[in-house]
Amino acid sequence: MDETGVDFMVLSCASPCIQGIADPTEATQMAVSINNELASQISNNTLRFGAFAALDMHDPSVAAQELNRTVTELGFLGALVNDYQQSGSGDNLTFIYYDQPEFDVFWQTVVDLDVPVYFHPRVNPDPVSTLLFAHAPFLIGPAQEFAATLSDHLLGLCTNGVFDRFPQLKIIAGHLGERIPSDLFRINEQLARQLPLGMPMQKNVTFYFQNNIFETTSGNFATDLVQFHAAQIGLERILYSIDYPYVSMQEGAQWIDHDLPASRVLSREEVLRLKRGLAIELLGLDRR
Incomplete structure (x- = not known):
């Protein structure tokens, strides 16, 4: 961080973390343990480090409490959260998504606390990954699988009316x-055709990205x-992030400090807001 000019970093549990634990009791206990350990690790240096909680998402009330x-x-x-919550195994393997009404108790807590929830991707468990990408296994992971799976979850939040309720x-x-x-025109156009069929979404995906969803450069x-x-x-919806340790700190620094300013597509003030201004506001760092 010192070598690459990073003043503050938010730490979290690496994917899939709790979302890969199928047993609810084990997942709840592990989430509490991880969060306590993370709090202990950063307690002596909160000027440089913050934390995102790991949550067991089997039960929305349990997640809200933690x-x-x-x-x-x-x-x-x-x-x-590392995408959907894995539950069961074998023929009983199921995926829990957080875009259904039963998760409203969790989202109400998020709103009441006035904090963000970061949606991070995960590798699908076998046999899902193997079945989906048997024809091209090199697409498993960040090249395609991550975006394909997590974008479904994000769009589920939109189409199932989560942002309209909250x-x-x-x-x-x-x-x-x-x-x-990158594909909002087609997404909006095609989803508009679903409105007469009872889709709960009241606005369009562009609206939610302009009002509820932030994206990072990670x-x-x-x-x-x-x-x-x-x-x-x-x-104002975009903020800088590196994705360390999956991406090197040096690569991020080269882009944000040299390549991006040299391109002149953003003003100096806009680059500064991308680097730190929005993060300070969104994470409430100016209130700490």
Whole structure:
């Protein structure tokens, strides 16, 4: 961090973390243990480090309770979930998504605490990954699988009306929004055809990216896409992130400190807001 000019970093549990634990009791206990350990690790240096809570998402009430504890007692800045919650195994393997009405108790807690929830991707468990990518196994992971799976979950939040029920909800998606803002025209056009069929969504996906969803540059330092996405959803919805340790700190620093300013697609003030200004506001660092 010192070598690459990073003042503050938010730490979280690596994917799939709790979302890969199928047993609810084990998942709940592990989430509490991980959060306590993380709080202990950063307690002597909170000027440089913050934390996102790991949550067991089998039960929305349990998730809400742990989020409240970590924010109000441990000083965490929000939570990070690694896509859907895995449950069961074998023929009983199921995936729990957080876009259904039963999760409203969790989202209400998120809004009441005024913290963001970061949606991070995960590798699908076998046999799902193997079946989906048997024809091209090199697509498993960040090249395709991550964005394909997580974008489904993010769009599920939109189409199932989560943001309409909770208009103040703040979600963060990495990797420049898992490609969604690059395809908003087609997404909006096609989803508009579903409205007469009873789709709960009241606005369109562009609206939610402009009002509820933030994206980070984590692992996707594409200057032309930042410029395009700024035109689509607004630069005020984009913040800098590196995706360490999966992406090197040096790669991020080269882009944000040299390549992006040299491109002149953003003003000096806009680059500064991308680097730190929005993060300070979104994470409430100016209130700490």
